[in-house]
Amino acid sequence: MIYFDNAATTRVIPEAAQTVFKYLTEKYYNPSAMYHEALDVKNDLENARSVILNQIGGEGKLYFTSGGTESDNLAFFGTKKKRNSRVIISAVEHAAVYQSAMNLKQAGFDVCVAPVDGSGKIDIEAFSALLNADTSFVSVIHVSNETGAVNDIGELARLTKRVAPRALFHSDGVQAGGKIKIDLKSIPVDLYSLSAHKIGAPKGTGALYAAKGVHLNPVIVGGGQEEGVRSSTENTAGIMAFATAFSAAALHIDESAENLRALSAYLRKRLGAFDDVMVISPEDGSPYILSFASASVRGEVIEHALEREGVLVGTGSACSSNKSTRRIPEALNLQGKYASGMVRLSFSRFSSMAEAEEFADKYEKVYKELKRHVG
Amino acid sequence: MSVEYNCILIRFGEIFLKGHNKKYFEDLLINNIKSALKPLKYTFLRSQGRYYIEDAADNSSEIVSRLTRVFGIHSVSPAVKVKTDEEELFKAAVAMSPMSGKFRVTVKRADKRLPFTSAEMAGKIGGALLKASLGKLKVDLYDFDFELNVDIRDNGFSYLFYDKIPGAGGLPVGCSGNGMLLLSGGIDSPVAGYLIAKRGVRINAVHFHSFPYTSELALQKVKDLAAKLARYTGGVKLFVVPFTDIQYAIHEKCPESFMITIMRRFMMRIAERLARREECGAIITGESLGQVASQTMQSMMVTNSVVSLPVYRPLIGFDKEEIIDISKKIDAFDISIRPYEDCCTVFLPKNPVIRPRIAEAVEYEKNLDVDALIDAAVENTVEEFITSK
Numbered sequence: 124m125i126y127f128d129n130a131a132t133t134r135v136i137p138e139a140a141q142t143v144f145k146y147l148t149e150k151y152y153n154p155s156a157m158y159h160e161a162l163d164v165k166n167d168l169e170n171a172r173s174v175i176l177n178q179i180g181g182e183g184k185l186y187f188t189s190g191g192t193e194s195d196n197l198a199f200f201g202t203k204k205k206r207n208s209r210v211i212i213s214a215v216e217h218a219a220v221y222q223s224a225m226n227l228k229q230a231g232f233d234v235c236v237a238p239v240d241g242s243g244k245i246d247i248e249a250f251s252a253l254l255n256a257d258t259s260f261v262s263v264i265h266v267s268n269e270t271g272a273v274n275d276i277g278e279l280a281r282l283t284k285r286v287a288p289r290a291l292f293h294s295d296g297v298q299a300g301g302k303i304k305i306d307l308k309s310i311p312v313d314l315y316s317l318s319a320h321k322i323g324a325p326k327g328t329g330a331l332y333a334a335k336g337v338h339l340n341p342v343i344v345g346g347g348q349e350e351g352v353r354s355s356t357e358n359t360a361g362i363m364a365f366a367t368a369f370s371a372a373a374l375h376i377d378e379s380a381e382n383l384r385a386l387s388a389y390l391r392k393r394l395g396a397f398d399d400v401m402v403i404s405p406e407d408g409s410p411y412i413l414s415f416a417s418a419s420v421r422g423e424v425i426e427h428a429l430e431r432e433g434v435l436v437g438t439g440s441a442c443s444s445n446k447s448t449r450r451i452p453e454a455l456n457l458q459g460k461y462a463s464g465m466v467r468l469s470f471s472r473f474s475s476m477a478e479a480e481e482f483a484d485k486y487e488k489v490y491k492e493l494k495r496h497v498g
Numbered sequence: 499m500s501v502e503y504n505c506i507l508i509r510f511g512e513i514f515l516k517g518h519n520k521k522y523f524e525d526l527l528i529n530n531i532k533s534a535l536k537p538l539k540y541t542f543l544r545s546q547g548r549y550y551i552e553d554a555a556d557n558s559s560e561i562v563s564r565l566t567r568v569f570g571i572h573s574v575s576p577a578v579k580v581k582t583d584e585e586e587l588f589k590a591a592v593a594m595s596p597m598s599g600k601f602r603v604t605v606k607r608a609d610k611r612l613p614f615t616s617a618e619m620a621g622k623i624g625g626a627l628l629k630a631s632l633g634k635l636k637v638d639l640y641d642f643d644f645e646l647n648v649d650i651r652d653n654g655f656s657y658l659f660y661d662k663i664p665g666a667g668g669l670p671v672g673c674s675g676n677g678m679l680l681l682s683g684g685i686d687s688p689v690a691g692y693l694i695a696k697r698g699v700r701i702n703a704v705h706f707h708s709f710p711y712t713s714e715l716a717l718q719k720v721k722d723l724a725a726k727l728a729r730y731t732g733g734v735k736l737f738v739v740p741f742t743d744i745q746y747a748i749h750e751k752c753p754e755s756f757m758i759t760i761m762r763r764f765m766m767r768i769a770e771r772l773a774r775r776e777e778c779g780a781i782i783t784g785e786s787l788g789q790v791a792s793q794t795m796q797s798m799m800v801t802n803s804v805v806s807l808p809v810y811r812p813l814i815g816f817d818k819e820e821i822i823d824i825s826k827k828i829d830a831f832d833i834s835i836r837p838y839e840d841c842c843t844v845f846l847p848k849n850p851v852i853r854p855r856i857a858e859a860v861e862y863e864k865n866l867d868v869d870a871l872i873d874a875a876v877e878n879t880v881e882e883f884i885t886s887k
Contacts, residue, residue: 427710493710496746 125478125485128437129321130268130298130412130469136323138371139364143325146360154357155348164359171366175330178373179296179315180306183334186349187362191297191318192219193342194331197353198262198293198314199223201339208259209233213245214454215269220262220295221450227260237263239454242405243270251282258287265305265315266298269451269467271404271412273303277310284311291337297321297329301372302411303380313337319365322372323471328361372472379472383410386470386479393483397490401461410470416457417464420493425466428489434482437467503576506561507649507657508549511572511667527570527670533732534564545651546608552579562663567730569696571665575647577657582609582650587619588626590658591646595627598634599643603627609652616650623648669698671731677810678773679703679782680765681720681736685834686784686813688723689824693812694782695731702776703727703734704769706741711845716838721884726830729886737772738880741765744871745845751865754847758792759854760863761845762801764872770805771876781805786813786821791850800854 154165293314345354
């Protein structure tokens, strides 16, 4: 089987699975307890925190959460914002950010959506035009989960601060963490969301980075864990595995990117052979994601036909049968039949050229067959 | 006023009317009740035109809820069973009654040997309640807030109850034979199946699957709908027919505007083939007159003309809203609106023909090897027995 849906989730790497086992069966103590064993776990937890903070070059704090979605929610709802002030997001945000922004809109905030280009990258000029002194919060995805387009969040944050010095800049880094290098202390990004299960750790763990001086009010209250910002007994097994997987990914970050760039370039060429297939992902984007659209066959149908050949791919959130998911194709300005023809390939650092070749052959076979019937 | 209901009383409706077939209907009903209550533990008793469930322990509310889905049951009542003894009756009546408001007591006495009339006993029990309420209860035989029913049976026991929970009505499933339901995944077809099952028909269902144009999720949706139906029918034999090749063939060889018409003619033919094999007396569809292009009078005539079995369309005169109400009642609605494509929405023509003629359809089908296509589809049909979850 070929699994090219790693942006949805990844297989847990053996080291991370072993870590989970260890923290479930040996070091299972509640880190808030008073005895030595618990303190030991507490120290491990703090170690994991600094490991991840170091990898993202952060100088502020890192709060563990239940995943990317909770991190995004905490960034939106745990920060102070002037009443009815302006909030800006991009047009291809993940649903966790988009729905959070829609909640703020209902509460009276002036929520603006900055357009993106055909590859999913934010239009900097249009973004700048939306910035005003009344802007209190900006959220722009770092790496688009739909197309792999990489936004220059450093530049966007600087632009924001220039116009609205007190505005907070958040970025959803779920598809970036462990995959592209980042140094948060060198850019004025205030909040950054991470998820564990996109890089070989289990589902159920994530983190929100908050730069120095950024205050967060809790969304979940209780026993006061995570400095009171996120109560609930820490998911130690998940957090430790998160750090394990993150370190492993970071260790191979350049080498993995290089391999995947070659793989992605190869697939671009193979897909380019069809005149009704349009590659959406930009060449300078994350090599972990390659999206394309067909003008002849719906994305969902391609997905199921490939499934029969033992190839698992995604349609992103742009599945045509659900009307609420028109948001992304529209944002990408996909015209005509391309709008329902989107397919997303997403790789892990273990994806190989041999798999890419097998994929391309199978795709060619399946696609020709499907096209015969839709004329 | 706390009391333990230790018994459930079951009344059946229409099957009384069925003259000397009564035993057949009753045996079927009892069989269906028992199968609906599997694997719960209880004791089943029958006596003089009623059934009783006893020794149900903690399962009472689950049993009541399952019984209200068995066709043929008119109503059920959780009841208190006591020895027919004045003191016992008073004690139970007081324990289970509210202690203020207007009430009446209605006594039915099957045991005519007892030394009192029904009215006398009602008066005595009413008196006991009045006394116990310290004057807060008032008797009113006509304008009452609650009515305590007391059935005095001839086996030395009496049953006291308040609620009459309406049952599903209808006839016991199986008494009217078997039917083959076209089950799509939409709102209408499960409702059609429910209504026909209510008249005693055992439901088989056929679903047309167009992988890769429809997904496994769409198939799961159909299975979940069948499971909801199975709560009423005791189970649904589901036939999943691979339909993609037939759609390909029609798409290639017939005019686009006839796509749906000819597709539906194939569905009817396949349904009839399976129906005859499964000894079904009718095909059942969820069609409602004029709802879509394929459900006009002319379209239905053209699709109906390929089969000789009767086609039951219980929703033919229903508005969508009325169908949705029943869909919600049988808990199918939330499943039906899951957003997956079904085989009728793929290859959907832009302008489907609204008034097709049989002769045209016959003419276009000459381009197809109809029998071979049907043989292949039936041969690759997958059968699964779906039970309620």
